[in-house]
Amino acid sequence: MSAFNLSEDQQDCLQELINVAMGQASDQLARYLDTFVHLRVPSIEQVSTTSLSNSLNQEQESVAVVSQGFLGYEGIRGEALLVYQHKDSDCIGNILGYEPDELSIEEQLIDLSSILTTTFLNVFAKQIDNQMSYNAPRLLSSGQDALAVYLQQLSFNCDMALKVKITYQVTDFSFNCDMILLIPESAIIHIKAVIDRILEDY
């Protein structure tokens, strides 16, 4: 059986852990932007890393992507991608209240992404009695080829990954960003073990 085949209960449990983490990350974002963040139900699906770069570019004509690797105990690891449409990334300075030339767009995107990623993953880790460490976030070159190359070069270099997609929608500013977590097959096995421990209590 593939590591990706989560049972209904395992998928439900993972979704609920994600909901709680997403809620606290959105609270941080709302406080940072002094506004309200609309949340949707997150999606969880299995993807090939080669198709991911294509889908990113199909879904959004052009995107800016900030990537940050994470590593916990018990073999839990993955990559968090924060995906911004260029129309949103270009106006991020206005949203954050920066003066022109105060901080580059790249630095602003990295700051915002780091807040979302670390808040989300710290809350997620706490729920499963784990603790995460992070690589430095970096802004990826835009363009389909560059994204594809990057995704192939990720440290875990897997063909398939579990993709968790969370959309943060800031309605006051018509600003959206997607957080995409890519969890490789080797880490899924460990996450399933943790989920099974949680489910034993229910």
Next chain:
Amino acid sequence: MTSSVLICDDSNMARKQVVRSLPSHWPVEVQTAKNGLEALDILRSQAIDVLFLDLTMPELDGLGVLQKIQEEGISCSVFVISADVQPAMQVKVLELGATAFLRKPVEAETLMDELQVHGFL
């Protein structure tokens, strides 16, 4: 006297979490709903004393349920239990008539305190 309780959450685990957090000495009859539409069907067809309501759900979300409860004048105390802990959201649900807001994952002690504060225990 037994209270009729409805738990509305799209997550099976979250529904179980609420059930096991209910005070053991509180006599209740529990029903569950997987989304807002299912919850409204139950609320329209029978008297429910307490609704434990999630916010982020498919079909019809928790805010939609609160709006319908107000519009249709359905009598029921709503305890929102949500991961969406933004202060603005907490204000919003209270404005829409919710009795209380509790953050996920709900804890038995917190739930009991809120039920006591609002006169259910």
